[in-house]
Amino acid sequence: MQCEQCHEREAVVHLTQIVDEQVTTVHLCERCAAEKGVEGAGPPAKTPLGDFLAAIGKGQLGVPVGTVELMRCTTCGASLQDFRETGRLGCADCYRTFELQMRDLLRRVHGSTHHVGERYVRRGSAPVTAERAQDDLREQLRLAVETENFELAAEIRDRLRVVE
Amino acid sequence: MIDLTLLADGGLGWLDASGPDSHLVLSTRIRLARNLAGRVFVSRSSESEREAVVRDVQAAAGDTVLLRQAARFRLDRLEPLERHLLHERHLVSRDLAGLGAEGRTRSGAALLMQDRVGVMLNEEDHLRLQALASGFALEAAYASLDRVDTELGQRLAFAFHPEFGYLTSCPTNVGTGLRASVLIHLPGLVLTKEISKVLQGLSQVGLTFRGLYGEGSEVVGNFFQLSNQTTLGQTEAELLDHLGKVVRQVMDYEEQARQVLLRNAPAIIEDKVWRAYGLLRYARAVSFDEAMNLLSGVRLGVGVGLIPGVSIYTLNKLLIHAQPAHLAAAEGLALDDSDLPIHRAHLVRRVLEDDTGRSR
Numbered sequence: 280m281q282c283e284q285c286h287e288r289e290a291v292v293h294l295t296q297i298v299d300e301q302v303t304t305v306h307l308c309e310r311c312a313a314e315k316g317v318e319g320a321g322p323p324a325k326t327p328l329g330d331f332l333a334a335i336g337k338g339q340l341g342v343p344v345g346t347v348e349l350m351r352c353t354t355c356g357a358s359l360q361d362f363r364e365t366g367r368l369g370c371a372d373c374y375r376t377f378e379l380q381m382r383d384l385l386r387r388v389h390g391s392t393h394h395v396g397e398r399y400v401r402r403g404s405a406p407v408t409a410e411r412a413q414d415d416l417r418e419q420l421r422l423a424v425e426t427e428n429f430e431l432a433a434e435i436r437d438r439l440r441v442v443e
Numbered sequence: 444m445i446d447l448t449l450l451a452d453g454g455l456g457w458l459d460a461s462g463p464d465s466h467l468v469l470s471t472r473i474r475l476a477r478n479l480a481g482r483v484f485v486s487r488s489s490e491s492e493r494e495a496v497v498r499d500v501q502a503a504a505g506d507t508v509l510l511r512q513a514a515r516f517r518l519d520r521l522e523p524l525e526r527h528l529l530h531e532r533h534l535v536s537r538d539l540a541g542l543g544a545e546g547r548t549r550s551g552a553a554l555l556m557q558d559r560v561g562v563m564l565n566e567e568d569h570l571r572l573q574a575l576a577s578g579f580a581l582e583a584a585y586a587s588l589d590r591v592d593t594e595l596g597q598r599l600a601f602a603f604h605p606e607f608g609y610l611t612s613c614p615t616n617v618g619t620g621l622r623a624s625v626l627i628h629l630p631g632l633v634l635t636k637e638i639s640k641v642l643q644g645l646s647q648v649g650l651t652f653r654g655l656y657g658e659g660s661e662v663v664g665n666f667f668q669l670s671n672q673t674t675l676g677q678t679e680a681e682l683l684d685h686l687g688k689v690v691r692q693v694m695d696y697e698e699q700a701r702q703v704l705l706r707n708a709p710a711i712i713e714d715k716v717w718r719a720y721g722l723l724r725y726a727r728a729v730s731f732d733e734a735m736n737l738l739s740g741v742r743l744g745v746g747v748g749l750i751p752g753v754s755i756y757t758l759n760k761l762l763i764h765a766q767p768a769h770l771a772a773a774e775g776l777a778l779d780d781s782d783l784p785i786h787r788a789h790l791v792r793r794v795l796e797d798d799t800g801r802s803r
């Protein structure tokens with residue numbers, strides 16, 4: 280998004296104001312915002328990581344600068360520099376590669392590093408037992424009935440009858 | 444032109460004003476960010492890797508109960524106008540619709556949608572599961588989303604970390620990957636100039652707000668999307684409960700503000716809402732922003748019982764169909780046609796006339 284003041288630089292400050300009894304959001308680049316005396320007001324920009332990103336890998340997080348800069352994720356090839364520029368990680372393994380930095384970042388952003396919500400249990404690669412196949416079908420039947428997909432429910436019921 | 448009739452209610456069931464508190468809350472939406480284990484995230488993925496994501500997820504979805512009949516849209520194969528349409532219906536994000544500066548979609552950008560639950564593919568994350576509900580309905584929206592998440596999670600391998608939870612491309616979404624938003628109309632708080640205080644208060648309780656079209660969008664027509672800021676360290680239920688409580692409180696403030704307006708300045712409010720109605724009934728050219736602001740005034744008038752005979756559902760429909768891409772598609776015009784304001788005024792006149800005609 281372009282700055283609405285100079286139409287030159289990327290807008291990073293999104294300021295919500297009330298003009299004429301209407302709420303409008305003004306999008307400004309850092310310089311124009313500073314000229315208007317605005318400091319990062321309004322809703323967060325696309326990457327609400329601004330300050331956190333700046334701090335990452337700059338020796339402020341307990342790791343000497345040189346080592347961190349050289350680190351690359353062996354799976355996707357992403358570096359901390361890439362992350363700092365885009366605010367996006369390259370793959371799930373980046374969380375292991377840059378664990379120290381991520382832990383610190385998560386603590387600052389979320390106030391926690393511990394997921395306490397639903398735990399994902401991936402269905403194992405163990406062979407499908409007859410019992411589990413039946414359980415799966417029963418679960419599908421329950422969902423089909425719940426969502427009033429009666430045609431599908433009848434079909435699943437037939438399949439259950441065969442395996443039971 | 445894409446066939447939106449493939450979708451139940453054209454994908455617009457969420458605005459039928461049948462949900463709780465529909466006079467204040469337009470819709471509730473919840474999304475879950477998920478990535479496939481063993482595949483690089485979208486920002487670093489190649490075209491073939493993104494195709495593989497589409498293939499895997501479509502195969503898994505075909506095996507589920509809740510997405511097996513999902514309508515499929517390949518955003519990367521649609522015309523700009525068609526992508527705008529999906530975005531204006533709030534079914535895909537700006538990013539997925541490729542409506543950013545470069546105006547192009549990422550290859551592999553796709554949407555699966557059945558009933559009021561959908562999955563965006565190759566958005567910022569491999570999967571963005573989303574549920575839409577009419578009115579203020581956090582529990583109902585989450586319940587349907589959770590079931591789809593479970594069904595897909597059993598058939599796919601999601602990237603999950605024992606400590607951090609679901610892993611996402613941006614660390615701001617890690618953990619639950621859950622972002623819940625409530626789209627709420629707050630003209631009373633804007634008119635009484637209390638809105639800044641309320642919005643500032645949000646950030647102090649870990650919530651944030653956006654405009655009508657989500658991330659990075661402007662506030663138009665006094666519509667605000669209130670949503671949770673953090674996704675880690677609290678359970679899904681806690682996140683939803685907290686957001687729900689704050690929204691409830693904001694709704695109370697809004698009702699109070701409306702009472703204050705009616706008590707202290709009844710003539711001014713009455714003039715304001717009827718003036719908005721009058722303009723919409725008789726104007727011959729209306730820009731989108733103006734239409735949104737006038738519709739906000741009429742919605743307020745309907746909400747406080749000053750304007751009879753107009754239904755919230757009608758106003759919701761206008762909110763969608765008065766948008767540029769919807770108008771352009773309906774009239775067979777280009778998105779940048781300079782006559783759109785004229786067609787918009789005509790549409791609004793006709794729809795409001797119908798509504799009042801029925802009630803009298």
Ligand SMILES: [Zn+2]
Pocket residue numbers: 282283284285286287288307308309310311312
């Ligand atoms: Zn500027």
Ligand SMILES: [Zn+2]
Pocket residue numbers: 352353354355356357368369370371372373374
């Ligand atoms: Zn990586």
